[in-house]
Amino acid sequence: MGIAVESEKTSGVWRSGKAELVVPDRPRRLFPQTRAIEIRLPAAFEVRDAARLAWQIKRAGFNAILLNCFSQGFTTFPSRTMPAYGFPVQAPRPRGSDAVAAVLSAARREELTVYALVEGLCVGSERRRGPILRRRPEWAVRGRDRFRRGAVPPFLCPANREVWRFLGDLFYEILEGYSFQGLYLRHLHFPLEAPDQRADFCRCDSCRRAVWLSLGVRIHEIPDDPDHPDRYNLTSWRGKQLTGLLHYLRLRAAKAAARPLTLAEVWLGDTENLGPEATGFADGGSWAQERWIPLAAFRPLPTVPEAGESWIKRIAAMAQCALVLPVLSALPEGRLIETIERLTYEPIAGIIVREPHDLTAPPLTLLAGGPWREPTQLTEDRPIVSVCTLLSETMRMLSPDDPIRAFLGDVLRAVEPLGERWSATQRESLHDNLLGFEERIADERIVMGKAAPAVLRNFRLARQLLRLVEIEA
Numbered sequence: 001m002g003i004a005v006e007s008e009k010t011s012g013v014w015r016s017g018k019a020e021l022v023v024p025d026r027p028r029r030l031f032p033q034t035r036a037i038e039i040r041l042p043a044a045f046e047v048r049d050a051a052r053l054a055w056q057i058k059r060a061g062f063n064a065i066l067l068n069c070f071s072q073g074f075t076t077f078p079s080r081t082m083p084a085y086g087f088p089v090q091a092p093r094p095r096g097s098d099a100v101a102a103v104l105s106a107a108r109r110e111e112l113t114v115y116a117l118v119e120g121l122c123v124g125s126e127r128r129r130g131p132i133l134r135r136r137p138e139w140a141v142r143g144r145d146r147f148r149r150g151a152v153p154p155f156l157c158p159a160n161r162e163v164w165r166f167l168g169d170l171f172y173e174i175l176e177g178y179s180f181q182g183l184y185l186r187h188l189h190f191p192l193e194a195p196d197q198r199a200d201f202c203r204c205d206s207c208r209r210a211v212w213l214s215l216g217v218r219i220h221e222i223p224d225d226p227d228h229p230d231r232y233n234l235t236s237w238r239g240k241q242l243t244g245l246l247h248y249l250r251l252r253a254a255k256a257a258a259r260p261l262t263l264a265e266v267w268l269g270d271t272e273n274l275g276p277e278a279t280g281f282a283d284g285g286s287w288a289q290e291r292w293i294p295l296a297a298f299r300p301l302p303t304v305p306e307a308g309e310s311w312i313k314r315i316a317a318m319a320q321c322a323l324v325l326p327v328l329s330a331l332p333e334g335r336l337i338e339t340i341e342r343l344t345y346e347p348i349a350g351i352i353v354r355e356p357h358d359l360t361a362p363p364l365t366l367l368a369g370g371p372w373r374e375p376t377q378l379t380e381d382r383p384i385v386s387v388c389t390l391l392s393e394t395m396r397m398l399s400p401d402d403p404i405r406a407f408l409g410d411v412l413r414a415v416e417p418l419g420e421r422w423s424a425t426q427r428e429s430l431h432d433n434l435l436g437f438e439e440r441i442a443d444e445r446i447v448m449g450k451a452a453p454a455v456l457r458n459f460r461l462a463r464q465l466l467r468l469v470e471i472e473a
């Protein structure tokens, strides 16, 4: 069918004198998709195990590692910041030299990307309070009946500016001292309770003072009625504290390294209404929607099945606002592969496999021969290269006389000499063109037949990558 593909606006941007289109030699090899795995170094880890670990990860088809650097109130590297605050240096203590440095350099040799995984506000476990809160009990989140022991793990209060400074110093040290690609922020929220439970509010001294100063109410006098305006105001005040902390940490990260990416992990329910309100996110996706986190890892609430139809739909909806990485578990056997296959046509940037898992057992030993027959590069690492790959992949799906194919050809010819230095106008223009195509494909004004889901997926992902460049710039 005939469609007007080129508007006046697009033709000016994409015209170029070059006749030959250069498509990457092996586009499939370049097909962008982040495949990250969480790694927690065990106490018995020895530096000489690093090469073997990196090799196993690569062989399973992963291209990125989230390496645990700060967990339950301990660092896994020899920190200068921790003793400066009076906290213990490191746990576990590996035999030999620095295990984090050893894993980083082994991962480099296998061409793996490594993010530092840091557990922000959660500084203990259900059983142990952790060294930080033993030393600084006034930093803790305090609920009304929260210290039923074992109910929830101990959390730092995100409204406390001393907490901000400590986390900022620690994460700055990590990015400045090691060559990580960026930070993966976990537990940037209030303690998670069962989703049907009413949110309680932190009543630590710093919250009491700040709420009195900014809202003019005393926390303990606010009624339980969820529709009471004071209660609503307190919920949104609380959300602002978390967002403020996120902004602050991103700023510190940007000062520590040249181009650090900041990923944040957010709990997500499987319906609009089941947001993890108790954790302080207004709804699971508000950070992604507001683009405070260009890269969002979504973790299903404990009650949500990660292979379920409704959760996968939620993930796809979130991919309209950010580069999305669903967090999947590798247990029980088999379900991981099924979930990855169900996500094939969703516009996600990749996936994250979380702990615990066994690299030498199914399903991880089956991935490389199954859904991951083709090796890939990271989506977010070189976003413009990934956009070009997505466009040329899409061209290959379309018939030679397809007008969208002709448009994509024009685009690639025009930007090919530019490498990764596209102008802002070109990025914006392509974004708008792709959005226009998506709308027309989705309501079948452009008929694509069987190629439609894959074309839509590629265009949506390409648009999010163009936005990432915008945010990074």
Ligand SMILES: [Zn+2]
Residues within 6 Å of the ligand: 140, 141, 142, 157, 158, 159, 160, 202, 203, 204, 205, 206, 207, 208
């Ligand atoms: Zn507090």
